[in-house]
Structures are given as C-alpha cells and as structure tokens.
Amino acid sequence: MPSKKYARAFVRILILLLVIGTGIWLRALETARSGQPGWLPWKTQATVTLYFKDGNFLFPVSRRLPNDQNLPLAVLQALQQTPREGTRLQTVIPSGIHIRSVTLENNVAHVGLSAWPNQPYAEIAIVDTITELPGVTSVDFNIAGEAYGARTKRIPLLYFASATGLVSIPAKVSTSREVLDMYLSGPPAPDLTGLPPDVRLLAYDYSGARNALSLKFSYTPSLRALATERPDRMRTALLGLIATLTQFPEVRTVQLDFGGQSRLGLGQCSDLLRTPQTRPALLNDERLL
Known part of the structure; x- marks a missing residue:
C-alpha cells in the first residue's frame, strides 16, 4: 500500500540522518579529546598563507584554518609550528616564545x-603572514608588555619558482612598477626561475578604475623552451x-600577454x-609538500 511504501522511505531517510549525525558527533568527540582543531560542518574555513624560513629565503605555505574570531591568533600559532618533517622549513618564532595575544583594530x-624572536626574517615573516588576512594593513608589536618599534606595514616580496614551489624574497620597493622591474632583473640564485632574461616588457597598462594591470611581453625562443621542457x-x-x-592593494588583477600567444609550450x-588573473588562492599548498 502507498502508506507502507512512504513509511519505509521515511524510515530509510531517518536511519541515514542518524548515521550522518553519529559520524559528526564521533568526529567532534575525537577532536575535543585530542585538543586539536577538526572539521565541523557549520564551521567555515579560511585559507591563510604562512611564511616559513627556507635557507636564505622565505617559503609561503597555504593552510586551511577555521574562519572564526580566533583566526588572527590561530594564524600566528600556526606560524610557530612548522609543517611536517622532511620539508626543511623552519619557523621564525621559537617554541620558547609565548604568543600572548593577537587583536585587530x-x-x-x-x-x-613574551620575547622578540631574534631570527633572520622574523619581522618580515610575521608581518606578511598577518597582513595576508583581509583588511589587515599593518602590525604593532608589544614585547613583554612594552611597545616594540614602529608600526610595520607589509613588506613586498618577490615570488620565484624553485624545485619545491614558490619562494619569497623581500624587496625594498613601494610600488607595483618598482617590484616588476626588480622581478624582471632576475632571481638572486641560479636554482630559482623567473622569466628568461631575453624576455622584454613591451607594454605596461594600469587602470585605476578597475585596479587592473595589463602587461605585454616579447615571446622568445628561451621562453618557449622553458615552457616546453619544464x-x-x-x-x-x-x-x-x-x-x-x-x-599590492591597488592591483586586483593582472593580465599577461606574450606576443599574443594563446599558450606557452604545450599549453x-x-x-x-590573456585573461585577468587575481591573486593565487594557494601559494604552496601544504597538503602537497
């Protein structure tokens, strides 16, 4: 009878919901026991970028964290914990330093x-990690209850390709044009890759109304070889x-054109x-390290 058919369907749906609810409860229980952050269906996630030390450079790592009111503090706590072993990455905040607070205003x-981390790149890594959060433009430090130094704005970085992903190099510039000129001068180490040295900038067009930057470059044999072979x-x-x-906040999108080519190498x-590109959502996904 139709009523029995509907009743059986209702029971099946009820059992399915019960199984799903039990799974969520068990996972939340395990999370609470371990003291570690875990997945909850009603909690949104934010992708943050953490800057670790990798030899003479910085190495940005993208990680997902719960997007709640504790996110600023959680970001700095995550920066104090290096990724898994085998990555050779080092934190700029030693474990003996206590992160007392992180507030936004x-x-x-x-x-x-509790103390200043006397590590190379410490200030740059902390400031650039925190200012990756939306709306944060500068950082004030308080060390052991006392104000430390002047308010620090984000330090521009050059991102070059390496064998393990993108590496970051601090740049003493203040505009997008200056950072582009420095980028085109080439990477500081032979194992890093930018555009080949024979690639020339042909046009630099910026639209303040759209916060859009359009760049036209020459298409050279060395560029084609790099795209084909690597x-x-x-x-x-x-x-x-x-x-x-x-x-840079004034550059929301970048459009790249190399001699009108629709693809480089094999595509x-x-x-x-030839299409506007926003900032990459992931800089060295931690799950792929």
Whole structure:
C-alpha cells in the first residue's frame, strides 16, 4: 500500500540522518579529546598563507584554518609550528616564545609576544603572514608588555619558482612598477626561475578604475623552451609573477600577454594568459609538500 511504501522511505531517510549525525558527533568527540582543531560542518574555513624560513629565503605555505574570531591568533600559532618533517622549513618564532595575544583594530594587528624572536626574517615573516588576512594593513608589536618599534606595514616580496614551489624574497620597493622591474632583473640564485632574461616588457597598462594591470611581453625562443621542457616550472614562475604584483592593494588583477600567444609550450599555462588573473588562492599548498 502507498502508506507502507512512504513509511519505509521515511524510515530509510531517518536511519541515514542518524548515521550522518553519529559520524559528526564521533568526529567532534575525537577532536575535543585530542585538543586539536577538526572539521565541523557549520564551521567555515579560511585559507591563510604562512611564511616559513627556507635557507636564505622565505617559503609561503597555504593552510586551511577555521574562519572564526580566533583566526588572527590561530594564524600566528600556526606560524610557530612548522609543517611536517622532511620539508626543511623552519619557523621564525621559537617554541620558547609565548604568543600572548593577537587583536585587530582599524586594520591594524596588535601582536603581543613574551620575547622578540631574534631570527633572520622574523619581522618580515610575521608581518606578511598577518597582513595576508583581509583588511589587515599593518602590525604593532608589544614585547613583554612594552611597545616594540614602529608600526610595520607589509613588506613586498618577490615570488620565484624553485624545485619545491614558490619562494619569497623581500624587496625594498613601494610600488607595483618598482617590484616588476626588480622581478624582471632576475632571481638572486641560479636554482630559482623567473622569466628568461631575453624576455622584454613591451607594454605596461594600469587602470585605476578597475585596479587592473595589463602587461605585454616579447615571446622568445628561451621562453618557449622553458615552457616546453619544464612546463611545471614555467607555470610556477607565472604564478609567482602574478603573486608578486597582486600583493599590492591597488592591483586586483593582472593580465599577461606574450606576443599574443594563446599558450606557452604545450599549453599547460594557457589558462594564465590573456585573461585577468587575481591573486593565487594557494601559494604552496601544504597538503602537497
């Protein structure tokens, strides 16, 4: 009878919901026991970028964290914990330093630490990690209850391709044009990759109304060879160029054109060409390290 048929369907749906609810409860229980953050269906996630030390450079790592009121503090706590073993990455905040507080007010992050981390790149890594959060433009430090130094704005970075992903290099510049000129001068180490040295900038067009930057470059044999022989490195280099330029708030999108080509090499980079590109959502996905 139809009533029995509907009743059986209702029971099946009820059992399914019970199984799903039990799974969520068990996972939340396990999370609570371990003291570690876990997945909850009603909790949204934010992708944050953490800057670790990798030899003489910085190495940005994208990680997903719960997007709640504790996110600013959680970001700095995550920066104090290096990714899994085998990555060779080092934190700039030693474990003996206590992160006392991180609060946001009027686009400024107020960071309280028990001591100053006397590590190379410490200030740059902390400031650029915190200012990756939407709306945060500068950082005030408080060390052991006392104000430390002047308010620090984001330090521009050059992003070049390496064998393990994008690496970051601090740049003493203040505009997107200056950082582009420095990027085109080439990477500081032979194992890093940017655009080949014979590639020339032909046109630089910026629209303030759209916060859009359009760049036209020459298409050279060395560029074609790089894209054909090392397509992954070529793609990473282009993503690095886009990340280098879109770190400035006045540049929301970048459009790259190489001699009107619709693709480079075998076409692995075609989606990055001749269309506006926003800042890459992931800079070295931690899950792929």
